[in-house]
Amino acid sequence: MTLSLNQLVAGYGPRTILSDVSIPDIKPGCFVGLIGPNASGKSTLFKTMCGLVAARSGEVWLNGEDITNMRRQDRAKHIAYMPQAFGCNALLSVFESVLLALKQTTGWRVKSENLDQVAKTLADLNLGHLADRGIADLSGGQAQMVAVAQTLVRQPEVILLDEPTSALDLHHQLSIMNSIKLETTRRKPVVMAALHDLNLAAKFCDRLVLLRDGQILADGPADRVLAMPEIGETYKVDTDLEYTRRGALYVDARLTA
């Protein structure tokens, strides 16, 4: 279940967003953090990988198969993507909204094992108490956690999460990242998450990829990437990398004078 991106080029209309993006050899069970400033092409990269944006050139390889031109519906069976947009006014319960995500690729009839899978996913993410709530009544953070549940319930080989913690408080950030990490080690999918919080990325990700202006600037283990001078240059800040008393990586950043 290895995922590789090879010289991907993509964009919208005349604008090129990604130029020559290669991320080789992402192993199953690897949690990759995609970092980079706003408008660096993180969402476009995810959309290109799941087929929402057509690649102009380059390839996406999954398990030794070139899936660049695979139909989106077929690709959805392998790759689940959670976009940034969430929250809607539909009259559906949280349970139903997670079930419908699962039913896109598992036939028309609701089978008993489908219900089990939905219930288990919600329980794993500590969302059991929300199961009966209407999705329109959720807070922004709750809606975001439900969106993560919609992605995980499909048990795909590749999980792409676009800023999964942007609307969450500290407790829920850690809780959701923990659940994702657990899923990664347990079922061994490839997980990529676009993250703005470098400390959160350092804490949970096995590998970090730094994107700027649609190009990969750095790719490697979290401690090595965060120590690179490119981090400061990319975010236009001065950074110091420290280890806390408990041994966690900590990025101390200030505005460049």
Next chain:
Amino acid sequence: MTVQTNDTLAMRKAYISQTSRRSLMLLIVSTLLMASFLIDVSTGPGHYPLSTVIDVFLDPLSHGVRLKVIVWDYRLPVAVTAVLVGALLAVAGAQMQTILNNPLAEPFTLGVSAAASFGASLAIVMGISVVPVIGGLLVTTNAFVFSLLTCGFILFATRLKGVGSETMILFGIAIFFTFSALLSLMQYWASEDQISRIVFWMMGSLSRASWEKILLGTILLCIAIPFSLLRTWPMTALRMGEATAESMGVNVARLRVEMLICVSFLAATAVSFVGTVGFVGLVGPHIARLLVGEDQRFFIPLSALVGALVLSLTSVISKSITPGIIYPIGIITSLIGVPVFVSIILSTRKERLS
């Protein structure tokens, strides 16, 4: 660990009981519809007990030829058409609302009814047919073709870049005013007799019912319901928003086109059969949504049933207000529809505020 297992079991159970409640709801509305249908057949200028009507229904000649003609040739076609057209309009409305992500979308608000009225008036005044047909069906066919063209235009407009769901309703209003103006022009040119025919057509009436139309409508509904049911999961996903649906692998653009084509035929058929009947396409889905939510496996069938029930009850009311007089149903549906329309606007306002 045990807590988690209990938790998952409880979630399962809650969902299953919710599903059974929804099935029960379908059953209840079906029963109400049957009752309303029977009352509709037994109501009319001549007073016959329900048991007699049921006798004639089961054995046409059991109470003589006169009653056979009244029940089979007058009352049954009207009662069946009410059920059929109510279902067609409500399903069309429900689908339009989902595809365009707008609770106000329906054949009437999108200008389809106005286009049909213009098509009908063109046939009445000018005798012009847009497609070659036999005399008797001229008005219906013209209404059908114009409704279909309007739906085609809406389909085309949704494909344009940057056209959101609000813009779609604006398009609908534009279509509505354009055809209303053209309709006035037709009335200006029309003779007195023609004007009264146009006005009567526009009021929406079940008296134009016939078994041929019923057969055609039933066939369409029998195609449309499975067609929609096959797409229930992508359609439900669409309610989560376009971006989310797409991320789940739904080809939203293709789904929209397929469903709009389906809806076009439903709306055009319903409107061309009975004329302008507003608000059933709005009220039916709205009530269904409140009763079973938006899981399309329940929402679409229940919309059909509620729409059918509303129009069937309307038919009963239209015959009961003044004995011996059958009021055009279009007038009555709109009078019921206005308070519902206002409540929708107020409830969406509340949603935005909270």
